Amino acid sequence: MDLNDSPAEAAFRAEARAFLAAHAPAHKLDIYDDDFDEDALLAQSRAFQRVLNEHGWAAVLWPKQYGGRGCGPIEQIIWNQELGRAGIGESVFVVGIGMAGPTIIAHGSEAQKQRYLGPMLRGDEIWCQLFSEPGAGSDLAALATRAVRDGEDWIVSGQKVWCSGGHYSDFGILLTRTDPAAPKHKGITYFLVDMKTPGIEVRPLRQMNGGAHFSEVFLNEVRVPDSARLGPENHGWSAAMTTLLNERMAIGGIDRMFSLEKLLEHARAHRGEMDAAARDELARVYVWSRALEMLNARVITKLGRGMIPAAESSVMKLAIARIVSRSSELALRVQGPDGLGRKGYWQNQWLFAPALHIAGGTDEIQKNIAAERVLGLPREAEPFRDLPFEKLPRG
Ligand SMILES: Cc1cc2nc3c(=O)[nH]c(=O)nc-3n(C[C@H](O)[C@H](O)[C@H](O)COP(=O)(O)OP(=O)(O)OC[C@H]3O[C@@H](n4cnc5c(N)ncnc54)[C@H](O)[C@@H]3O)c2cc1C
Numbered sequence: 001m002d003l004n005d006s007p008a009e010a011a012f013r014a015e016a017r018a019f020l021a022a023h024a025p026a027h028k029l030d031i032y033d034d035d036f037d038e039d040a041l042l043a044q045s046r047a048f049q050r051v052l053n054e055h056g057w058a059a060v061l062w063p064k065q066y067g068g069r070g071c072g073p074i075e076q077i078i079w080n081q082e083l084g085r086a087g088i089g090e091s092v093f094v095v096g097i098g099m100a101g102p103t104i105i106a107h108g109s110e111a112q113k114q115r116y117l118g119p120m121l122r123g124d125e126i127w128c129q130l131f132s133e134p135g136a137g138s139d140l141a142a143l144a145t146r147a148v149r150d151g152e153d154w155i156v157s158g159q160k161v162w163c164s165g166g167h168y169s170d171f172g173i174l175l176t177r178t179d180p181a182a183p184k185h186k187g188i189t190y191f192l193v194d195m196k197t198p199g200i201e202v203r204p205l206r207q208m209n210g211g212a213h214f215s216e217v218f219l220n221e222v223r224v225p226d227s228a229r230l231g232p233e234n235h236g237w238s239a240a241m242t243t244l245l246n247e248r249m250a251i252g253g254i255d256r257m258f259s260l261e262k263l264l265e266h267a268r269a270h271r272g273e274m275d276a277a278a279r280d281e282l283a284r285v286y287v288w289s290r291a292l293e294m295l296n297a298r299v300i301t302k303l304g305r306g307m308i309p310a311a312e313s314s315v316m317k318l319a320i321a322r323i324v325s326r327s328s329e330l331a332l333r334v335q336g337p338d339g340l341g342r343k344g345y346w347q348n349q350w351l352f353a354p355a356l357h358i359a360g361g362t363d364e365i366q367k368n369i370a371a372e373r374v375l376g377l378p379r380e381a382e383p384f385r386d387l388p389f390e391k392l393p394r395g
Helices: 007-023 038-054 073-085 094-107 110-122 236-250 260-269 276-304 312-335 345-356 363-373
Strands: 127-130 146-150 153-164 171-177 188-194 200-205 214-225
Touching (some): 007 038, 094 110, 094 127, 094 188, 094 236, 146 171, 153 171, 153 188, 171 236, 188 236, 260 276, 260 312, 312 363
Parallel strands (some): 127 171
Antiparallel strands (some): 171 188
């Protein structure tokens, strides 16, 4: 494992760092700030996205022919690290540029590429992901939202949930069931849907930190043109896999969710309250976060040697969620009862931490992956995989 950047990686990092030093917004609005103003955040995000695009940083992984930087996953990881270092949190464009864009590039028609990719890069249109449903999350292929052909259109009815940014998005990537007689993975069709289409009702969900990051989305006989279909009818699962693979790359690692420096600063400021148990916990979080850095270096080394990291990303995801939970708990503990009444960075981290154990694959799913691919345990049984969707037992 190589812990240092290669000369090419170091040059890329220096370029990214210099660009961010010159162009990152001075006062960064964050969706998790206690005085979070959504309109201001959207305006700042759009303005910064335009700057990124003008300087060729809008989409590090996209091929140059579509307006991207044409880089590989190592550069994407370095770029994410540098964004974290510059204090820039997750972008409202993450679903568009990180997930929808690469899927359209891989599976879309020329007309779809022409229509959607440019406005995504420029920050003109925001995208959301309409995948999860009340009965389909970890088992995404169990989705039940129906799309039925009607001439040149499709009529879509169903309910989606946990749609991040749904209430301010212009377009959504949507998975629907088009052949209930086929096994669950085989009767799915993928659409690119305009969120302003009549019949789409978006209801924001209020969270315990006061924000409304997600929405429920109800689709009531929504008429979607066949030209909005991405890839062949009933073969949407393969495009969905492209989206999910890109999701893992797009969602930044530890650098954008946790700062060891901030935790150490906090511990120093509360030195008097750091009893033996708190010091022990601080040491534990410190060791975990350094171990995570090593794991990250291992992923970069593997990618640099042309290998595909296997279960490392699952182990990293588990560790990040645990570090954010335990560090925010520790930070609040040393603030004492006073901390409970306050609003601030650590309170927000603590209230948001449970989401990290669920989003992008729950802890249990990551453990299953690690058990099968690292420990070589038997694969989880899937007795219903080949059964027609309409014959699946429903709980
Ligand atoms: C912050 C955040 C943002 C999100 N954004 C979006 C979005 O924009 N668009 C979107 O479509 N979705 C989004 N989601 C939804 C997310 O993808 C799902 O919550 C996730 O896949 C889990 O699905 P679920 O909530 O239905 O839980 P379920 O799958 O119902 O799981 C319930 C419990 O059962 C456990 N479990 C399930 N299957 C297994 C198994 N095989 N083995 C062991 N345990 C199991 C789970 O670990 C969990 O503890 C978001 C979620 C969060 C938290």
